[in-house]
Amino acid sequence: MRTTHQDASRLDVPYDIFERQRIQNLKPPSWVNPTPVDRYNLVIIGAGPAGLVAARGAAALGASVALIERDLIGGDCLNVGCVPSKALIRTARVYADMRTADHYGAKRPEDVDVDFERAMTHMRQLRARISRTDSIADLAHAGVDVFLGTARFMSRDTIKVDSTTLRFRKAMIATGSRPDTAKIPGMEEAGYLTNENVFNLTSLPPSLLVIGGGPLGCELAQAFSRFGSKTTIAQDQPLFLPKEERDAAQLLSDAFARDGIEVRLNTKAVRVRLEDGKKVVDLVSDDYHSSVAVDQILTGVGRIPNVDGLHLAAAGIDGDATTGIKVDDFLLTSNRNVYAAGDVCLEHKFTHTAEATARIVVRNALFPGRQRVSDLVIPWCTYTDPEIAHVGLYVREANRLNIPIRTFTVPMHEVDRAILDDEQTGFVKIHVAQKSDRILGATIVASHAGEMINGITLAMVAGIGLGKVASVIHAYPTQAEAIRRAANAYQRTRLTPFLHGLMRRWLRR
Amino acid sequence: MRTPHASTLKAALNGTDAVDDNALLDDLQRAAFEYFLEQYNPQNGLIADTSKEGAPVSIAVVGLALSSYPIAVEQGWISREDALARSLAALRFFQQSDQNGKPDSTGYKGFYFHFLDQQSGKRVWQCELSMIDTTMLIAGVLTAATYFEEDNADECELRKISDALYRRIDWRWAQDGADTINQGWKPESGFLNYGWEGYSEAIVLYALALASPTHPIAPDCYRAWTLTYQWENLYNFDFLYAGPLFVHQFSHAWFDMRGIRDHFMREKNSDYFENSRRAVSIQREYCRINPLGHTGFDEYCWGLSAGDGPNDDQPQIEGERRRLFGYAARGVPYGPDDGTLSPPAVLGCLPFQSDTVMRSIRTQLERYPEIRSEGRLTSGFNPGFGMDRPWVSPGHFGLDQGIIVMMIANQRSDFIWRLTRACSYMIDGLRGAGFRGGWLDGAKAGLLR
Numbered sequence: 001m002r003t004t005h006q007d008a009s010r011l012d013v014p015y016d017i018f019e020r021q022r023i024q025n026l027k028p029p030s031w032v033n034p035t036p037v038d039r040y041n042l043v044i045i046g047a048g049p050a051g052l053v054a055a056r057g058a059a060a061l062g063a064s065v066a067l068i069e070r071d072l073i074g075g076d077c078l079n080v081g082c083v084p085s086k087a088l089i090r091t092a093r094v095y096a097d098m099r100t101a102d103h104y105g106a107k108r109p110e111d112v113d114v115d116f117e118r119a120m121t122h123m124r125q126l127r128a129r130i131s132r133t134d135s136i137a138d139l140a141h142a143g144v145d146v147f148l149g150t151a152r153f154m155s156r157d158t159i160k161v162d163s164t165t166l167r168f169r170k171a172m173i174a175t176g177s178r179p180d181t182a183k184i185p186g187m188e189e190a191g192y193l194t195n196e197n198v199f200n201l202t203s204l205p206p207s208l209l210v211i212g213g214g215p216l217g218c219e220l221a222q223a224f225s226r227f228g229s230k231t232t233i234a235q236d237q238p239l240f241l242p243k244e245e246r247d248a249a250q251l252l253s254d255a256f257a258r259d260g261i262e263v264r265l266n267t268k269a270v271r272v273r274l275e276d277g278k279k280v281v282d283l284v285s286d287d288y289h290s291s292v293a294v295d296q297i298l299t300g301v302g303r304i305p306n307v308d309g310l311h312l313a314a315a316g317i318d319g320d321a322t323t324g325i326k327v328d329d330f331l332l333t334s335n336r337n338v339y340a341a342g343d344v345c346l347e348h349k350f351t352h353t354a355e356a357t358a359r360i361v362v363r364n365a366l367f368p369g370r371q372r373v374s375d376l377v378i379p380w381c382t383y384t385d386p387e388i389a390h391v392g393l394y395v396r397e398a399n400r401l402n403i404p405i406r407t408f409t410v411p412m413h414e415v416d417r418a419i420l421d422d423e424q425t426g427f428v429k430i431h432v433a434q435k436s437d438r439i440l441g442a443t444i445v446a447s448h449a450g451e452m453i454n455g456i457t458l459a460m461v462a463g464i465g466l467g468k469v470a471s472v473i474h475a476y477p478t479q480a481e482a483i484r485r486a487a488n489a490y491q492r493t494r495l496t497p498f499l500h501g502l503m504r505r506w507l508r509r
Numbered sequence: 510m511r512t513p514h515a516s517t518l519k520a521a522l523n524g525t526d527a528v529d530d531n532a533l534l535d536d537l538q539r540a541a542f543e544y545f546l547e548q549y550n551p552q553n554g555l556i557a558d559t560s561k562e563g564a565p566v567s568i569a570v571v572g573l574a575l576s577s578y579p580i581a582v583e584q585g586w587i588s589r590e591d592a593l594a595r596s597l598a599a600l601r602f603f604q605q606s607d608q609n610g611k612p613d614s615t616g617y618k619g620f621y622f623h624f625l626d627q628q629s630g631k632r633v634w635q636c637e638l639s640m641i642d643t644t645m646l647i648a649g650v651l652t653a654a655t656y657f658e659e660d661n662a663d664e665c666e667l668r669k670i671s672d673a674l675y676r677r678i679d680w681r682w683a684q685d686g687a688d689t690i691n692q693g694w695k696p697e698s699g700f701l702n703y704g705w706e707g708y709s710e711a712i713v714l715y716a717l718a719l720a721s722p723t724h725p726i727a728p729d730c731y732r733a734w735t736l737t738y739q740w741e742n743l744y745n746f747d748f749l750y751a752g753p754l755f756v757h758q759f760s761h762a763w764f765d766m767r768g769i770r771d772h773f774m775r776e777k778n779s780d781y782f783e784n785s786r787r788a789v790s791i792q793r794e795y796c797r798i799n800p801l802g803h804t805g806f807d808e809y810c811w812g813l814s815a816g817d818g819p820n821d822d823q824p825q826i827e828g829e830r831r832r833l834f835g836y837a838a839r840g841v842p843y844g845p846d847d848g849t850l851s852p853p854a855v856l857g858c859l860p861f862q863s864d865t866v867m868r869s870i871r872t873q874l875e876r877y878p879e880i881r882s883e884g885r886l887t888s889g890f891n892p893g894f895g896m897d898r899p900w901v902s903p904g905h906f907g908l909d910q911g912i913i914v915m916m917i918a919n920q921r922s923d924f925i926w927r928l929t930r931a932c933s934y935m936i937d938g939l940r941g942a943g944f945r946g947g948w949l950d951g952a953k954a955g956l957l958r
Contacts, residue, residue, distance in 0.1 A: 237702075238702065238703050245739075246706055247843045250843060250844075251843055251844070254844060254845060257832065266702050266703065286695055286697070286698040286701055286702065287635065287695050287697035287698040395738075395739050396706075396736065396737060399735075399736040399737070399738070400736055404776055405740070406740060406742065406747070407739060407740060407741040407742065408741075408742045409741045409742060409743045411743075411800070411843075413798060413800030413842070414798070424800050424801075427842075427843070429741070434776075489742050489745060490742075492745060493742065493747070
């Protein structure tokens with residue numbers, strides 16, 4: 001392990017072959033913006049997941065489409081979000097598996113020597129590969145006019161990209177969001193990492209403090225700890241992932257402790273100072289004051305919608321940097337010709353939500369569609385180990401809305417495949433309406449919860465009740481069998497004493 | 510730790526085997542009660558939290574002692590006068606205690622700090638002003654006041670102080686403007702920021718907070734708390750989830766929850782007593798499955814709850830996956846589970862599933878006789894973590910012994926339940942929380958108030 005580490009303020013990603021490929025795909029230096037048509041059917045600001053889906057979808061339907069991007073095509077997800085983080089998480093999981101190889105009946109290597117640079121290079125290679133799908137050339141080929149530059153509204157139906165004016169019938173704002181950094185005295189001077197520069201690291205920080213226990217903070221804390229950073233995570237709440245079910249968050253805290261992460265719940269970072277090249281962070285938990293000295297701080301305690309410089313007022317669009325663009329249930333802004341999609345207007349800031357809302361906008365903006373955001377069934381997942389996935393209602397929401405529910409719980413230790421994989425931590429909980437089998441929501445904590453939640457989402461969208469799920473044959477042995485087991489538990493509750501009596505009498509004929 | 514010789518173990522085992530269930534319960538209950546006599550400070554009536562040298566007082570343990578003295582009187586272990594003197598000493602201490610809320614005081618707003626110095630009665634360890642532990646203390650105070658109902662000067666004084674202590678508690682303040690009651694407060698930093706969601710031992714807290722004639726919580730506070738409940742079908746049992754066993758016991762130590770239901774339980778067609786029965790079944794099923802492969806776990810060797818256990822200071826085998834939690838609230842099925850079990854938590858379930866509990870406690874004593882010392886059950890033991898015998902918690906904990914004394918008395922004669930069924934504050938509190946049915950419909954207050 002290196003004894004030196006990078007200064008956060010001077011983090012430049014190594015310009016290797018993979019980076020050259022990525023830049024060539026997403027922001028080629030030789031790119032010349034096209035000559036705009038007289039009036040576009042749809043102008044999209046922001047080429048992240050929402051912008052890309054809307055641009056491709058609208059162009060495929062024959063609409064004239066302009067897509068504006070001020071930075072890299074692909075947005076946060078591809079460049080500094082889901083894609084690079086999942087690549088690193090996979091590598092980190094390999095190291096964790098090596099250290100615990102004996103739990104799987106394998107021989108534990110004598111010395112697990114982490115090569116962080118190799119992990120980062122691998123990540124860049126995979127990111128470059130995925131960037132091919134979103135390349136500017138592909139978009140142009142699909143009939144999308146891509147404009148690289150900064151957009152701002154000039155009037156209710158015109159947008160300027162640098163010096164070029166684009167006229168539109170409809171527009172969609174999909175400018176995304178950026179990390180909200182904690183306003184902690186001294187942190188600016190000491191320097192810190194966010195998701196925007198953490199993937200540029202070329203050497204592993206020997207020690208790391210993660211401030212904030214949201215999804216990205218949790219994922220990266222675990223990954224860096226598994227790479228060998230002495231990691232502390234401070235969360236200003238009693239549990240991690242405060243939106244998730246208590247048991248899910250509790251299991252995650254336990255998993256962190258097992259991984260050797262120092263967990264500091266109910267703890268606020270109040271001051272940062274530099275001492276002997278280390279960042280010393282003062283922490284307060286009620287009346288307990290302590291300090292932790294680390295090489296790097298990673299923070300990101302929320303997301304701020306990107307609305308600066310858009311000149312929203314010029315187009316009569318309501319919105320600000322705190323709440324984002326204001327939209328109705330059809331994703332329409334206060335300008336009847338302008339829609340928004342993705343992080344810039346949504347509470348649930350996920351790639352798949354951004355894409356789903358972009359599809360709604362294409363339908364509602366270009367055709368007489370009246371599709372509502374509130375009709376969407378949105379799953380999400382935090383890719384820690386174990387993963388934590390959710391869809392639909394939470395129990396506390398149902399209680400608050402006075403919707404009586406029943407929960408069918410299957411601990412993963414009841415599932416053969418989870419036992420065989422030594423992945424017994426976690427559970428499947430499926431919530432159904434008290435007097436029917438209608439699935440209202442589910443939470444899964446499991447090694448592959450993100451894969452498993454899709455089956456439940458499918459059932460919810462297709463209106464398949466938990467009773468019917470019991471009759472769906474699940475391949476054995478799979479971890480998703482936990483879902484069928486929950487359905488079986490539901491079926492058993494339908495066997496009332498009366499029915500049971502009838503069946504016995506029938507069998508005794 | 511030295512391990513007992515096999516023949517010693519055999520002798521201890523024979524001792525347990527030779528007695529019938531009643532005699533075994535007699536022995537365990539009496540030995541448990543004697544903890545309160547041994548750990549008592551006659552100057553102020555305060556009881557130490559544990560038998561460890563220099564242990565501070567836990568106010569909750571005082572509440573359990575106050576509830577246990579009447580049992581001891583009825584059993585003939587101490588005289589009524591002695592029980593009264595011990596109770597009065599504690600009540601007088603709390604009445605006169607420093608309530609200014611400063612870091613070295615005893616309490617604030619009628620609540621008390623969780624841990625107190627046994628001599629001075631002042632706060633130690635910079636601990637929190639504890640709402641739930643004050644509740645257990647005051648439940649004991651009210652139980653004593655219901656029992657000591659005679660018309661003599663001392664018993665009159667006890668009832669008077671009891672009422673004053675209860676009326677002094679500012680439950681509304683403990684709400685801190687929120688929907689539910691806050692768990693704790695510190696003079697240094699104010700209210701604690703701990704989430705207190707989900708079913709817990711707090712029914713007794715909410716009931717007493719609702720019935721206060723002076724500073725009651727808002728009427729919808731209890732309902733707000735029950736909105737955080739999780740009703741789950743687990744191992745084919747429908748049940749109101751809480752992981753550790755003690756949660757399923759502490760309110761039941763004072764309240765007879767058989768057949769009375771609040772809004773939540775009416776909706777689920779169950780009651781809290783039935784729920785605790787199911788909690789036992791779920792614990793047994795978890796230990797039968799034993800997902801983490803701990804030594805000793807089976808359907809009679811169960812009992813994950815709050816209690817003492819080995820910690821990470823213990824020598825560890827290279828590559829061993831286990832993490833040890835020391836004193837912790839262990840639970841099922843989501844853990845934490847480090848293979849440590851709590852025998853007092855098993856015995857505390859006696860009223861819920863008496864046959865199963867008797868067989869289980871006998872099994873545990875038979876296999877691991879060292880879990881009983883000085884006649885008392887240890888706080889925790891870990892069958893897989895010792896040289897050739899289990900790791901056993903040294904000494905004893907007051908909360909464990911108190912729950913044993915009370916639950917055996919409840920199982921045998923509804924003793925505490927009969928007392929509290931005549932306590933008007935408790936009746937009002939349960940009714941205020943929306944409980945109906947069973948004994949509560951015909952309940953009439955006794956002498957108190």
